[in-house]
Amino acid sequence: MSVGLEQPKSLIKVEGIRLSACSAGIYNKKRDDLALIEIAKDSVIAAAFTKNNFCAAPVEISKSNLQKANPQYCLINAGNANAGTGRVGVLNSKAICKELAKKINCIEEEVLPFSTGVIGEDLPVKKINQAIPTLIKNLSENSWLDVSKAIMTTDTMPKAISSQIKIDDSMINITGITKGSGMIKPNMATMLSFIATDANVTKEILDKIKQNSLFKSFNRITVDGDTSTNDSFILIATCKSKLPLIDNEDSKAFTILENEITEVCKKLAQTIVRDGEGATKFISIQVDGGNKISECLSIAYKVAESPLVKTAFTASDPNWGRIIAAIGNAEISDLDTSKINIYINDVCIVGNGERSDTYTEEKGKKVMICDEIVLKIELNRGNYSEQIWTTDLSHEYIKINAEYRN
Missing domain, CATH: 3.60.70.12 (L-amino peptidase D-ALA esterase/amidase)
Known part of the structure; x- marks a missing residue:
């Protein structure tokens, strides 16, 4: 896969x-x-x-x-x-x-x-x-x-x-x-x-x-x-x-x-x-507007490595609550969540720290079924940007690693 x-x-x-x-x-x-x-x-x-x-x-x-x-x-x-x-x-x-x-x-x-x-x-x-x-x-x-x-x-x-x-x-x-x-x-x-x-x-x-x-x-x-x-x-x-x-x-x-x-x-x-084990999606996570490179990467990796976020991608479920929870766990000092915007491809799911006025579940599901997804997080607190690449977390990943030495 x-x-x-x-x-x-x-x-x-x-x-x-x-x-x-x-x-x-x-x-x-x-x-x-x-x-x-x-x-x-x-x-x-x-x-x-x-x-x-x-x-x-x-x-x-x-x-x-x-x-x-x-x-x-x-x-x-x-x-x-x-x-x-x-x-x-x-x-x-x-x-x-x-x-x-x-x-x-x-x-x-x-x-x-x-x-x-x-x-x-x-x-x-x-x-x-x-x-x-x-x-x-x-x-x-x-x-x-x-x-x-x-x-x-x-x-x-x-x-x-x-x-x-x-x-x-x-x-x-x-x-x-x-x-x-x-x-x-x-x-x-x-x-x-x-x-x-x-x-x-x-x-x-x-x-x-x-x-x-x-x-x-x-x-x-x-x-x-x-x-x-x-x-x-x-x-x-x-x-x-x-x-x-x-x-x-x-x-x-x-x-x-x-x-x-x-x-x-x-x-x-x-x-x-x-070619990640069991991958069904290729996900680019772009964090813009950080105060420094390290905080952009910290947020990007927190989101990329959250099992809850990854499994939501596997299910094509636009569960944006998991994304904001992961961002909040990045331990960024003085992070003003009211300034944060989040996009899945071209769909704004979070605007100014809360559900976007233009967002609907139908729009979210439509972009989440894509094989390749760009998750963009705008912090609006600085001029630094970083991007990382990750996968979802599927049943196949568990199967591959459970049976690795068999």
Whole structure:
């Protein structure tokens, strides 16, 4: 079940990136569940990871390895999160990095491990290590879609996008993949996301682009309010294009590249919400007229994560009382509720803090049956605006998560 989500179309290869996917037998059913991304030497990498205190072993290892070497490989498995596994989990992540390094003739610290799936179970090291030669043999510039399929868990379809932009006289390629459907409230990124460009940039510039693009994309989504133990975001610049080096954030080239990578991140982030577990609606929550960014986001998330609001959307029930209750629970100091207006698409349901004179239940129900809904909240107390994206909460979400380990 997904909302307005289509299978990825043809993806553009990025010079300096090769990928592969295969089955290591982590799942009981036959499917690809292991992937490898090879990164050209002299590439620049920016990364962000979960802020969950119970971060998974591969997150610990990846963060550590990034401090010691310039990564050349990302080794990704689905079906097992290797989280909540203690010292054994760390040793297991190191073991698969070591095996790949031995087979590929690089150092262990040049491998970044990533895992997604069931928490609390030991990583099947033997199965993964046995599949590594197949991964190496099948590396190709054209395997982005294969990898996007291999890293899926409860996702109903792969999530990938490509873009091309022209900067000066150079054509720049950008391709990204992501996965995620449940346990979604990133506090830096998403479940797993890998984006590559052939742009020629410095490490400082790529870090700036990462920070700004995450702030406007993956850090603006929530499905169920739960931040994963394994969230990881990797942004790679292979520096293979003929474009002159971008080393100044005040340059036109920086602005063009940052805007395009941000758009790619937004679209990828939205695919996660559109494919949210059990989702029947894609909901944009826009909060306007706040005193500061933080209060706009506080209200947006209170509404987005209210089970009462979410289930009302599932039922296509314009129960606006639940919305104002959620807004009131955002703990915004000196909030004048008499100034608040609320719209569902183009229907005003609340005006000046009370039921709008123009509102009728018939109008409310008509817009609530839409698959895609914009809920706009006007605070009328400042000049800041923020938008986040979320889903409803259906019976299917409960079924998926109740049966997750069966």
